[in-house]
Amino acid sequence: xxxxxxxxxxxxxxxxxxxxxxxxxxxxxxxxxxxxxxxxxxxxxxxxxxxxxxxxxxxxxxxxxxxxxxxxxxxxxxxxxxxxxxxxxxxxxxxxxxxxxxxxxxxxxxxxxxxxxxxxxxxxxxxxxxxxxxxxxxxxxxxxxxxxxxxxxxxxxxxxxxxxxxxxxxxxxxxxxxxxxxxxxxxxxxxxxxxxxxxxxxxxxxxxxxxxxxxxxxxxxxxxxxxxxxxxxxxxxxxxxxxxxxxxxxxxxxxxxxxxxxxxxxxxxxxxxxxxxxxxxxxxxxxxxxxxxxxxxxxxxxxxxxxxxxxxxxxxxxxxxxxxxxxxxxxxxxxxxxxxxxxxxxxxxxxxxxxxxxxxxxxxxxxxxxxxxxxxxxxxxxxxxxxxxxxxxxxxxxxxxxxxxxxxxxxxxxxxxxxxxxxxxxxxxxxxxxxxxx
Ligand SMILES: Cc1cc2nc3c(=O)[nH]c(=O)nc-3n(C[C@H](O)[C@H](O)[C@H](O)COP(=O)(O)OP(=O)(O)OC[C@H]3O[C@@H](n4cnc5c(N)ncnc54)[C@H](O)[C@@H]3O)c2cc1C
Numbered sequence: 001x002x003x004x005x006x007x008x009x010x011x012x013x014x015x016x017x018x019x020x021x022x023x024x025x026x027x028x029x030x031x032x033x034x035x036x037x038x039x040x041x042x043x044x045x046x047x048x049x050x051x052x053x054x055x056x057x058x059x060x061x062x063x064x065x066x067x068x069x070x071x072x073x074x075x076x077x078x079x080x081x082x083x084x085x086x087x088x089x090x091x092x093x094x095x096x097x098x099x100x101x102x103x104x105x106x107x108x109x110x111x112x113x114x115x116x117x118x119x120x121x122x123x124x125x126x127x128x129x130x131x132x133x134x135x136x137x138x139x140x141x142x143x144x145x146x147x148x149x150x151x152x153x154x155x156x157x158x159x160x161x162x163x164x165x166x167x168x169x170x171x172x173x174x175x176x177x178x179x180x181x182x183x184x185x186x187x188x189x190x191x192x193x194x195x196x197x198x199x200x201x202x203x204x205x206x207x208x209x210x211x212x213x214x215x216x217x218x219x220x221x222x223x224x225x226x227x228x229x230x231x232x233x234x235x236x237x238x239x240x241x242x243x244x245x246x247x248x249x250x251x252x253x254x255x256x257x258x259x260x261x262x263x264x265x266x267x268x269x270x271x272x273x274x275x276x277x278x279x280x281x282x283x284x285x286x287x288x289x290x291x292x293x294x295x296x297x298x299x300x301x302x303x304x305x306x307x308x309x310x311x312x313x314x315x316x317x318x319x320x321x322x323x324x325x326x327x328x329x330x331x332x333x334x335x336x337x338x339x340x341x342x343x344x345x346x347x348x349x350x351x352x353x354x355x356x357x358x359x360x361x362x363x364x365x366x367x368x369x370x371x372x373x374x375x376x377x378x379x380x381x382x383x384x385x386x387x388x389x390x391x392x393x394x395x396x397x398x399x400x401x402x403x404x405x406x407x408x409x410x411x412x413x414x415x416x417x418x419x420x421x422x423x424x425x426x427x428x429x430x431x432x433x434x435x436x437x438x
Contacts, residue, residue, distance in 0.1 A: 001389040003027050004212030004362070010182050010201065010225075012036035013048035014374055015366045016217030017164040018381030024172035026385055032174055035201070035209065037181035037221075042161040045308040047219050047343055049158045050239070051276050052268040053374035054257055056091055056152035058113040060415070063395040065116060067376060067383070074378035075155065085160050088153035089269055090256035094130060094146035096326060102262035103145065109261070110147040120151035137255035142326050146261075154257055154268050160377055180205065184293065185214065185225060185363065193294060198363045215388075217366040220306040220343035227293050227301065230406025232353055232368050234304045235283030236341040236425050238316035242275045243337040249273045258327045264418030265323030275331065277320045280371055281419030282411040283344060284313070284428060306343040313428030319419070341425065344371040348407040350414030354387045354400040364388060368400075370412060 007023065007030050009016045020034050034041075042049040055075055057068035075086040093109065095102035114121045124130045124146045133148055134141055168175050181204040188197045200210035216222055220234035244252070252270050259266035264280040285304040292299040312320075317339065324332040345367050347353055353368030366384050373380070386392040387400065411421045 001391070003030055003388060005030055006211045007032045007213045007215065008201065008209060008211035009034045009215045009217055011217035011219060012038070012041040012043060012165070012177075013046045013161065013217065013219055014377050014380065015219070015369065015384070016215070017041070017161065017168065018377055019215055019217060019366055019384045020168055020175055020381070021164060021172070022381030022385040023388075024168065024175050028174055030174060031176070033176050033178055033209065033211070034168070035178045035180055035182065037179070039179050041165045041177070042158045046161075047345070047369060048161050048374060050342065051157070051241075051271045051274055052154045053157045054091065054152065054259075054266065054268065055086065055155050055375040056149065057116065058109060058149060058152070060112060061399075063399060067379060067396070069116075071376045071379045072151070072153075075153065075375075078378065080160070080163070080378040081155075083159070083163075084156055085163060086153055086155050087254075087269070088151070089254055090148055090150040091152035092124070092130060092133060092146055092148045092256045092258045093261055094141065094143040094258060094327065095261050096142075097144040099144075099262045102260075106146055106261050113147075113149055117149065117151045121147060121149050123147045133256065134258070138251050139255060139328060139330070141258070142329055143260070148256060152257070155374065155377075156271060157374060164377070178209070180207070180209070182218070182225060187294065187360075190296065195359050198360050213362050213364065215364045215366055219367060219369065220345045222345060222365065222367045223303045224290055224305060225293055226357065226363075226365065228353075229301060229303065230348070230408060231403050232345055232347045233285065234306045235285060235344045235346045235411070236306070237281060237283050237344055237371065238279045238312045238319065239340040239342050240277045240312060240317065240320040240336045241338045242277070242331055242334045244270055244273050244275050244331075246273065248275075260323065260326060262418070263319065263323060263326075264416070265319060265327070267323065267327055274337075277323055279316065279319055279323075279419060280416060282417045282421045282423070283346070283419070284341065284423045284425035286425045307341070307425070310341050310425070310429065312339040312341055313425070314432035315423070315428050317432075345369050346371070346412040348403070348409045348412060350412050350416070351399040353402070354384055354392075355402045358402050365402075370414065
Protein backbone atom coordinates (compact mmCIF):
# COMPACT_ATOMS: atom_id res chain seq x y z
CA UNK A 1 0.00 0.00 0.00
CA UNK A 2 1.31 3.47 -0.87
CA UNK A 3 1.96 5.79 2.04
CA UNK A 4 1.85 9.60 1.87
CA UNK A 5 4.71 11.74 0.57
CA UNK A 6 5.63 13.54 3.78
CA UNK A 7 5.83 11.54 6.98
CA UNK A 8 6.70 12.97 10.38
CA UNK A 9 7.94 10.59 13.08
CA UNK A 10 7.95 12.23 16.51
CA UNK A 11 10.39 10.53 18.91
CA UNK A 12 13.91 9.16 18.43
CA UNK A 13 13.80 6.05 20.65
CA UNK A 14 13.39 2.38 19.74
CA UNK A 15 9.88 2.83 18.31
CA UNK A 16 10.70 5.95 16.25
CA UNK A 17 14.10 4.91 14.89
CA UNK A 18 13.04 1.36 14.01
CA UNK A 19 10.02 2.82 12.15
CA UNK A 20 12.28 5.24 10.26
CA UNK A 21 14.65 2.42 9.24
CA UNK A 22 11.87 0.25 7.82
CA UNK A 23 9.92 3.12 6.25
CA UNK A 24 12.94 4.53 4.47
CA UNK A 25 13.76 1.23 2.77
CA UNK A 26 10.21 0.14 2.03
CA UNK A 27 8.95 3.61 0.98
CA UNK A 28 11.93 5.31 -0.67
CA UNK A 29 9.69 7.90 -2.36
CA UNK A 30 8.44 9.30 0.96
CA UNK A 31 10.21 12.17 2.72
CA UNK A 32 10.63 11.16 6.35
CA UNK A 33 11.43 13.54 9.20
CA UNK A 34 12.42 12.26 12.65
CA UNK A 35 11.67 14.98 15.19
CA UNK A 36 13.16 14.59 18.67
CA UNK A 37 12.80 16.94 21.66
CA UNK A 38 16.22 16.06 23.05
CA UNK A 39 19.18 17.81 21.39
CA UNK A 40 20.86 14.41 21.13
CA UNK A 41 19.90 10.96 19.93
CA UNK A 42 20.54 8.89 22.08
CA UNK A 43 18.40 10.93 24.46
CA UNK A 44 19.83 10.22 27.95
CA UNK A 45 16.34 10.59 29.48
CA UNK A 46 14.56 8.34 26.94
CA UNK A 47 13.39 4.88 27.97
CA UNK A 48 15.49 3.34 25.21
CA UNK A 49 18.77 4.68 26.58
CA UNK A 50 20.64 2.94 29.38
CA UNK A 51 23.66 0.75 30.02
CA UNK A 52 21.68 -2.38 29.21
CA UNK A 53 18.38 -4.07 28.37
CA UNK A 54 17.55 -7.78 28.69
CA UNK A 55 16.94 -9.64 25.42
CA UNK A 56 14.96 -12.83 25.95
CA UNK A 57 12.32 -14.86 24.12
CA UNK A 58 10.49 -16.55 26.98
CA UNK A 59 7.01 -15.09 26.49
CA UNK A 60 3.87 -17.05 27.34
CA UNK A 61 2.09 -15.47 24.34
CA UNK A 62 3.27 -17.25 21.15
CA UNK A 63 3.02 -14.07 19.01
CA UNK A 64 5.54 -12.21 21.22
CA UNK A 65 7.67 -15.36 21.61
CA UNK A 66 7.95 -15.66 17.79
CA UNK A 67 8.74 -11.98 17.36
CA UNK A 68 11.35 -12.09 20.14
CA UNK A 69 12.94 -15.18 18.55
CA UNK A 70 13.15 -13.30 15.22
CA UNK A 71 14.73 -10.31 16.98
CA UNK A 72 17.25 -12.50 18.82
CA UNK A 73 18.23 -14.07 15.51
CA UNK A 74 19.13 -10.55 14.27
CA UNK A 75 20.94 -9.63 17.51
CA UNK A 76 22.99 -12.81 17.18
CA UNK A 77 23.70 -12.88 13.46
CA UNK A 78 23.62 -9.37 11.99
CA UNK A 79 25.38 -6.06 12.52
CA UNK A 80 22.77 -5.15 15.17
CA UNK A 81 24.59 -7.32 17.68
CA UNK A 82 28.16 -6.47 16.70
CA UNK A 83 30.74 -4.22 18.43
CA UNK A 84 29.45 -5.26 21.89
CA UNK A 85 25.84 -4.26 21.27
CA UNK A 86 24.63 -7.79 22.11
CA UNK A 87 26.10 -10.29 24.58
CA UNK A 88 24.60 -13.73 24.98
CA UNK A 89 25.50 -14.38 28.59
CA UNK A 90 22.36 -16.29 29.64
CA UNK A 91 19.66 -15.41 32.13
CA UNK A 92 19.31 -17.03 35.56
CA UNK A 93 15.79 -16.75 37.01
CA UNK A 94 15.72 -17.36 40.74
CA UNK A 95 13.35 -17.58 43.69
CA UNK A 96 14.05 -17.11 47.41
CA UNK A 97 13.64 -19.59 50.24
CA UNK A 98 10.12 -20.03 51.58
CA UNK A 99 8.25 -18.48 48.62
CA UNK A 100 6.14 -21.32 47.18
CA UNK A 101 4.36 -19.03 44.69
CA UNK A 102 7.62 -17.83 43.16
CA UNK A 103 8.98 -21.41 43.09
CA UNK A 104 5.85 -22.62 41.26
CA UNK A 105 5.93 -19.69 38.85
CA UNK A 106 9.59 -20.41 38.08
CA UNK A 107 8.83 -24.09 37.42
CA UNK A 108 5.98 -23.18 35.01
CA UNK A 109 8.09 -20.62 33.18
CA UNK A 110 10.93 -23.15 32.93
CA UNK A 111 8.60 -25.71 31.35
CA UNK A 112 7.40 -23.12 28.81
CA UNK A 113 10.90 -22.08 27.82
CA UNK A 114 12.18 -25.65 27.79
CA UNK A 115 9.60 -26.50 25.11
CA UNK A 116 10.78 -23.58 22.95
CA UNK A 117 14.55 -23.99 23.41
CA UNK A 118 15.16 -27.49 24.87
CA UNK A 119 18.93 -27.46 24.42
CA UNK A 120 19.45 -24.01 26.00
CA UNK A 121 17.53 -24.29 29.29
CA UNK A 122 18.56 -26.05 32.52
CA UNK A 123 16.58 -26.37 35.74
CA UNK A 124 18.50 -25.37 38.89
CA UNK A 125 16.57 -27.07 41.71
CA UNK A 126 18.82 -26.01 44.60
CA UNK A 127 20.94 -23.08 45.74
CA UNK A 128 24.03 -25.19 45.00
CA UNK A 129 22.92 -25.50 41.35
CA UNK A 130 22.57 -21.72 41.02
CA UNK A 131 25.94 -21.20 42.72
CA UNK A 132 27.60 -23.69 40.35
CA UNK A 133 26.88 -21.21 37.55
CA UNK A 134 27.40 -17.95 39.39
CA UNK A 135 30.55 -18.96 41.29
CA UNK A 136 32.53 -18.96 38.02
CA UNK A 137 32.17 -15.18 38.28
CA UNK A 138 32.96 -15.08 42.00
CA UNK A 139 29.28 -14.68 42.89
CA UNK A 140 27.62 -16.52 45.77
CA UNK A 141 23.87 -15.92 45.96
CA UNK A 142 21.34 -16.33 48.78
CA UNK A 143 18.56 -17.85 46.66
CA UNK A 144 16.77 -21.24 46.85
CA UNK A 145 16.81 -22.29 43.18
CA UNK A 146 15.76 -21.34 39.66
CA UNK A 147 16.63 -22.07 36.05
CA UNK A 148 19.05 -20.78 33.43
CA UNK A 149 18.26 -19.90 29.84
CA UNK A 150 21.53 -19.74 27.88
CA UNK A 151 19.64 -18.43 24.81
CA UNK A 152 19.08 -15.03 26.43
CA UNK A 153 21.38 -12.06 26.51
CA UNK A 154 21.50 -8.32 26.96
CA UNK A 155 22.00 -5.36 24.71
CA UNK A 156 23.95 -2.16 25.26
CA UNK A 157 20.90 0.06 24.88
CA UNK A 158 22.61 3.40 24.35
CA UNK A 159 25.04 1.98 21.79
CA UNK A 160 22.14 0.34 19.91
CA UNK A 161 20.22 3.63 19.66
CA UNK A 162 23.41 5.34 18.40
CA UNK A 163 23.87 2.52 15.87
CA UNK A 164 20.31 2.91 14.52
CA UNK A 165 20.67 6.69 14.16
CA UNK A 166 24.04 6.28 12.37
CA UNK A 167 22.58 3.65 10.07
CA UNK A 168 19.81 6.10 9.13
CA UNK A 169 22.25 8.99 8.62
CA UNK A 170 24.65 6.97 6.50
CA UNK A 171 22.37 4.93 4.30
CA UNK A 172 18.93 6.44 4.15
CA UNK A 173 18.84 9.50 1.95
CA UNK A 174 15.13 10.20 2.44
CA UNK A 175 15.37 10.72 6.22
CA UNK A 176 16.02 14.07 7.91
CA UNK A 177 16.55 14.64 11.64
CA UNK A 178 15.19 17.71 13.42
CA UNK A 179 15.27 18.86 17.05
CA UNK A 180 12.10 20.29 18.54
CA UNK A 181 9.48 19.64 21.18
CA UNK A 182 5.93 19.06 19.99
CA UNK A 183 3.47 21.02 22.11
CA UNK A 184 0.34 19.89 20.30
CA UNK A 185 -1.02 18.29 17.19
CA UNK A 186 -2.61 20.58 14.61
CA UNK A 187 -5.94 19.66 13.03
CA UNK A 188 -7.53 20.60 9.71
CA UNK A 189 -10.44 22.17 11.56
CA UNK A 190 -9.30 23.49 14.93
CA UNK A 191 -12.85 24.41 16.00
CA UNK A 192 -14.28 20.91 15.58
CA UNK A 193 -13.78 17.96 17.93
CA UNK A 194 -13.94 14.22 17.20
CA UNK A 195 -13.29 12.88 13.66
CA UNK A 196 -10.87 15.13 11.75
CA UNK A 197 -7.57 14.99 9.92
CA UNK A 198 -4.29 16.22 11.35
CA UNK A 199 -2.15 18.64 9.35
CA UNK A 200 1.03 18.89 11.43
CA UNK A 201 2.44 19.78 14.82
CA UNK A 202 3.08 22.99 16.78
CA UNK A 203 6.45 23.17 18.53
CA UNK A 204 7.50 24.81 21.79
CA UNK A 205 9.44 27.49 19.84
CA UNK A 206 6.16 28.57 18.15
CA UNK A 207 7.09 27.08 14.77
CA UNK A 208 5.02 24.40 13.03
CA UNK A 209 5.84 21.38 10.89
CA UNK A 210 3.28 20.08 8.41
CA UNK A 211 3.05 16.46 7.29
CA UNK A 212 0.63 14.16 5.47
CA UNK A 213 1.09 11.44 8.08
CA UNK A 214 2.18 11.86 11.72
CA UNK A 215 3.58 8.91 13.68
CA UNK A 216 3.77 9.45 17.43
CA UNK A 217 6.63 7.38 18.85
CA UNK A 218 6.85 9.58 21.91
CA UNK A 219 7.02 6.85 24.56
CA UNK A 220 5.86 7.77 28.06
CA UNK A 221 5.17 11.37 26.94
CA UNK A 222 2.48 10.28 24.43
CA UNK A 223 -0.46 10.62 26.90
CA UNK A 224 0.17 14.41 26.91
CA UNK A 225 -0.28 14.62 23.12
CA UNK A 226 -3.21 12.22 22.71
CA UNK A 227 -5.88 11.36 25.27
CA UNK A 228 -4.88 7.83 26.31
CA UNK A 229 -6.70 7.67 29.63
CA UNK A 230 -7.47 4.00 30.37
CA UNK A 231 -5.29 2.93 27.42
CA UNK A 232 -1.71 3.89 28.37
CA UNK A 233 0.09 5.69 31.19
CA UNK A 234 3.61 6.61 32.27
CA UNK A 235 4.96 4.65 35.23
CA UNK A 236 8.33 5.34 36.85
CA UNK A 237 10.65 2.39 37.45
CA UNK A 238 13.65 2.10 39.73
CA UNK A 239 17.26 1.97 38.50
CA UNK A 240 20.41 2.12 40.66
CA UNK A 241 24.08 1.90 39.68
CA UNK A 242 27.20 0.91 41.61
CA UNK A 243 30.67 1.91 40.42
CA UNK A 244 32.95 -1.13 40.42
CA UNK A 245 36.67 -1.72 39.97
CA UNK A 246 38.39 -2.90 36.76
CA UNK A 247 38.91 -6.33 38.34
CA UNK A 248 35.21 -6.59 39.22
CA UNK A 249 34.20 -5.40 35.76
CA UNK A 250 36.31 -8.15 34.17
CA UNK A 251 35.04 -10.86 36.51
CA UNK A 252 31.34 -9.96 36.24
CA UNK A 253 31.29 -8.96 32.55
CA UNK A 254 30.25 -12.43 31.40
CA UNK A 255 28.06 -13.51 34.29
CA UNK A 256 24.47 -14.32 33.39
CA UNK A 257 21.83 -11.68 34.05
CA UNK A 258 20.05 -12.63 37.27
CA UNK A 259 16.35 -11.96 37.86
CA UNK A 260 14.17 -12.74 40.86
CA UNK A 261 10.65 -13.90 40.05
CA UNK A 262 9.47 -12.99 43.54
CA UNK A 263 10.48 -9.33 43.47
CA UNK A 264 10.96 -8.40 39.79
CA UNK A 265 14.47 -7.20 40.69
CA UNK A 266 17.28 -7.91 38.23
CA UNK A 267 21.01 -7.36 37.88
CA UNK A 268 22.58 -7.16 34.42
CA UNK A 269 26.33 -7.72 33.87
CA UNK A 270 28.20 -4.41 34.23
CA UNK A 271 29.30 -2.14 31.41
CA UNK A 272 32.02 0.53 31.71
CA UNK A 273 32.51 -0.26 35.43
CA UNK A 274 28.83 0.37 36.21
CA UNK A 275 26.73 -2.37 37.74
CA UNK A 276 22.98 -1.89 37.31
CA UNK A 277 20.18 -3.06 39.60
CA UNK A 278 16.61 -2.51 38.38
CA UNK A 279 13.02 -3.43 39.15
CA UNK A 280 10.23 -4.52 36.80
CA UNK A 281 7.23 -3.44 38.86
CA UNK A 282 3.85 -1.72 38.87
CA UNK A 283 5.93 1.43 39.26
CA UNK A 284 5.22 4.97 40.44
CA UNK A 285 2.62 7.32 38.97
CA UNK A 286 3.31 11.04 38.77
CA UNK A 287 -0.14 12.66 38.53
CA UNK A 288 -0.39 16.13 37.02
CA UNK A 289 -3.25 18.16 35.58
CA UNK A 290 -2.73 18.96 31.89
CA UNK A 291 -4.97 20.15 29.02
CA UNK A 292 -6.98 17.44 27.25
CA UNK A 293 -5.32 17.20 23.81
CA UNK A 294 -7.41 18.62 20.97
CA UNK A 295 -9.63 20.78 23.21
CA UNK A 296 -7.59 23.97 22.90
CA UNK A 297 -7.03 24.05 26.66
CA UNK A 298 -10.77 24.24 27.42
CA UNK A 299 -10.71 20.94 29.34
CA UNK A 300 -8.10 19.45 31.64
CA UNK A 301 -7.32 15.91 32.81
CA UNK A 302 -5.12 14.27 35.45
CA UNK A 303 -2.54 11.89 34.02
CA UNK A 304 0.85 10.51 35.05
CA UNK A 305 3.61 12.62 33.45
CA UNK A 306 7.29 11.58 33.22
CA UNK A 307 9.77 13.77 35.05
CA UNK A 308 13.51 13.59 34.43
CA UNK A 309 16.43 13.95 36.81
CA UNK A 310 14.74 12.68 40.01
CA UNK A 311 16.47 10.24 42.38
CA UNK A 312 14.63 7.05 43.28
CA UNK A 313 12.59 7.05 46.52
CA UNK A 314 13.91 5.33 49.63
CA UNK A 315 11.36 2.55 49.06
CA UNK A 316 13.10 1.79 45.73
CA UNK A 317 16.61 2.03 47.21
CA UNK A 318 15.64 -0.48 49.90
CA UNK A 319 14.32 -2.85 47.22
CA UNK A 320 17.65 -2.57 45.35
CA UNK A 321 19.59 -3.27 48.57
CA UNK A 322 17.43 -6.31 49.31
CA UNK A 323 17.99 -7.56 45.75
CA UNK A 324 21.75 -7.24 46.18
CA UNK A 325 21.62 -9.12 49.49
CA UNK A 326 19.76 -11.93 47.71
CA UNK A 327 21.51 -12.10 44.35
CA UNK A 328 24.91 -10.41 44.74
CA UNK A 329 25.58 -10.25 48.49
CA UNK A 330 29.19 -9.13 48.13
CA UNK A 331 27.93 -5.79 46.77
CA UNK A 332 25.07 -5.29 49.22
CA UNK A 333 26.73 -2.46 51.15
CA UNK A 334 28.32 -0.59 48.25
CA UNK A 335 27.06 2.97 47.74
CA UNK A 336 24.93 3.78 44.71
CA UNK A 337 26.77 6.31 42.55
CA UNK A 338 23.64 7.22 40.63
CA UNK A 339 19.94 6.38 40.62
CA UNK A 340 17.28 7.09 38.03
CA UNK A 341 13.52 6.85 37.59
CA UNK A 342 13.02 5.47 34.07
CA UNK A 343 9.59 5.66 32.46
CA UNK A 344 7.54 2.81 31.03
CA UNK A 345 4.61 3.50 28.70
CA UNK A 346 2.29 1.01 30.35
CA UNK A 347 -0.87 -0.34 28.74
CA UNK A 348 -3.48 -2.28 30.77
CA UNK A 349 -2.31 -5.72 29.58
CA UNK A 350 1.26 -4.82 28.58
CA UNK A 351 0.56 -4.97 24.83
CA UNK A 352 2.04 -2.35 22.52
CA UNK A 353 -0.19 0.31 20.95
CA UNK A 354 0.65 0.29 17.23
CA UNK A 355 -2.31 1.56 15.28
CA UNK A 356 -4.02 4.49 13.55
CA UNK A 357 -5.94 6.77 15.89
CA UNK A 358 -9.65 5.99 15.43
CA UNK A 359 -10.61 9.71 15.21
CA UNK A 360 -7.73 10.94 13.06
CA UNK A 361 -7.05 8.89 9.90
CA UNK A 362 -3.53 10.28 9.34
CA UNK A 363 -2.34 10.06 12.95
CA UNK A 364 -0.58 6.82 13.89
CA UNK A 365 0.59 5.66 17.33
CA UNK A 366 3.72 3.54 17.80
CA UNK A 367 4.11 3.21 21.54
CA UNK A 368 3.01 1.26 24.63
CA UNK A 369 6.39 -0.48 25.20
CA UNK A 370 5.22 -1.57 28.70
CA UNK A 371 8.75 -2.34 29.87
CA UNK A 372 9.53 -4.97 27.25
CA UNK A 373 9.88 -3.21 23.89
CA UNK A 374 13.64 -2.86 23.60
CA UNK A 375 14.54 -6.40 22.58
CA UNK A 376 12.42 -6.01 19.41
CA UNK A 377 14.52 -3.09 18.08
CA UNK A 378 15.86 -4.96 14.99
CA UNK A 379 12.40 -6.21 13.88
CA UNK A 380 9.85 -3.80 15.36
CA UNK A 381 9.99 -1.22 12.54
CA UNK A 382 8.94 -3.81 9.96
CA UNK A 383 5.88 -4.69 12.03
CA UNK A 384 5.05 -1.00 12.53
CA UNK A 385 5.25 -0.41 8.76
CA UNK A 386 3.08 -3.52 8.20
CA UNK A 387 0.52 -1.91 10.52
CA UNK A 388 0.79 1.40 8.63
CA UNK A 389 0.17 -0.43 5.36
CA UNK A 390 -2.68 -2.51 6.82
CA UNK A 391 -0.83 -5.82 6.33
CA UNK A 392 0.09 -6.66 9.94
CA UNK A 393 -0.49 -10.33 10.80
CA UNK A 394 -3.87 -10.77 12.56
CA UNK A 395 -2.46 -11.96 15.92
CA UNK A 396 -0.29 -8.87 16.35
CA UNK A 397 -2.99 -6.58 14.94
CA UNK A 398 -5.36 -7.80 17.60
CA UNK A 399 -2.80 -7.30 20.39
CA UNK A 400 -1.71 -3.82 19.28
CA UNK A 401 -4.96 -2.25 18.05
CA UNK A 402 -6.68 0.75 19.63
CA UNK A 403 -8.64 -0.77 22.56
CA UNK A 404 -12.37 -0.26 21.98
CA UNK A 405 -12.88 0.53 25.68
CA UNK A 406 -10.74 2.52 28.09
CA UNK A 407 -9.96 0.20 31.01
CA UNK A 408 -10.40 1.43 34.54
CA UNK A 409 -7.26 -0.26 35.89
CA UNK A 410 -4.81 1.10 38.39
CA UNK A 411 -1.80 -0.71 36.94
CA UNK A 412 -0.60 -3.03 34.19
CA UNK A 413 -1.63 -6.64 34.76
CA UNK A 414 0.58 -8.69 32.45
CA UNK A 415 1.48 -11.37 34.98
CA UNK A 416 5.06 -10.15 35.35
CA UNK A 417 4.82 -7.16 37.70
CA UNK A 418 6.00 -6.98 41.28
CA UNK A 419 6.14 -4.29 43.96
CA UNK A 420 3.22 -2.37 45.40
CA UNK A 421 0.35 -0.92 43.39
CA UNK A 422 -0.72 2.71 43.65
CA UNK A 423 2.64 4.26 44.60
CA UNK A 424 2.81 8.01 43.88
CA UNK A 425 6.35 9.18 43.07
CA UNK A 426 6.25 12.55 44.85
CA UNK A 427 4.68 11.03 47.99
CA UNK A 428 7.41 8.38 48.12
CA UNK A 429 10.10 11.02 47.58
CA UNK A 430 8.62 13.12 50.39
CA UNK A 431 8.74 10.12 52.73
CA UNK A 432 12.36 9.52 51.64
CA UNK A 433 13.51 12.98 52.67
CA UNK A 434 12.03 12.37 56.14
CA UNK A 435 13.62 8.91 56.32
CA UNK A 436 17.32 8.19 56.15
CA UNK A 437 18.96 7.36 52.85
CA UNK A 438 20.94 4.14 52.74
C1 LIG B 1 14.03 0.90 33.42
C2 LIG B 1 13.62 0.20 32.16
C3 LIG B 1 14.06 -1.09 31.92
C4 LIG B 1 13.68 -1.76 30.76
N1 LIG B 1 14.16 -3.01 30.53
C5 LIG B 1 13.87 -3.64 29.37
C6 LIG B 1 14.47 -4.90 29.09
O1 LIG B 1 15.26 -5.40 29.88
N2 LIG B 1 14.16 -5.50 27.90
C7 LIG B 1 13.29 -4.92 27.00
O2 LIG B 1 13.05 -5.51 25.95
N3 LIG B 1 12.74 -3.71 27.25
C8 LIG B 1 13.00 -3.06 28.39
N4 LIG B 1 12.46 -1.85 28.66
C9 LIG B 1 11.46 -1.27 27.74
C10 LIG B 1 12.07 -0.55 26.57
O3 LIG B 1 13.24 0.11 26.94
C11 LIG B 1 11.00 0.41 26.02
O4 LIG B 1 9.84 -0.34 25.69
C12 LIG B 1 11.47 1.16 24.79
O5 LIG B 1 12.78 1.64 24.92
C13 LIG B 1 10.51 2.31 24.54
O6 LIG B 1 10.95 3.03 23.42
P1 LIG B 1 10.18 4.33 22.93
O7 LIG B 1 10.74 4.68 21.61
O8 LIG B 1 8.71 4.10 23.04
O9 LIG B 1 10.47 5.42 24.06
P2 LIG B 1 11.69 6.44 24.27
O10 LIG B 1 12.99 5.77 24.13
O11 LIG B 1 11.43 7.14 25.55
O12 LIG B 1 11.54 7.43 23.05
C14 LIG B 1 10.57 8.42 22.97
C15 LIG B 1 11.24 9.69 22.52
O13 LIG B 1 10.23 10.63 22.18
C16 LIG B 1 10.71 11.90 22.53
N5 LIG B 1 9.56 12.78 22.76
C17 LIG B 1 8.60 12.62 23.69
N6 LIG B 1 7.70 13.62 23.62
C18 LIG B 1 8.11 14.41 22.63
C19 LIG B 1 7.60 15.62 22.08
N7 LIG B 1 6.49 16.19 22.58
N8 LIG B 1 8.26 16.20 21.05
C20 LIG B 1 9.39 15.62 20.54
N9 LIG B 1 9.92 14.48 21.03
C21 LIG B 1 9.29 13.89 22.05
C22 LIG B 1 11.48 11.68 23.83
O14 LIG B 1 12.40 12.73 24.03
C23 LIG B 1 12.11 10.32 23.60
O15 LIG B 1 13.45 10.43 23.15
C24 LIG B 1 12.82 -1.13 29.82
C25 LIG B 1 12.38 0.19 30.05
C26 LIG B 1 12.78 0.86 31.20
C27 LIG B 1 12.30 2.27 31.42
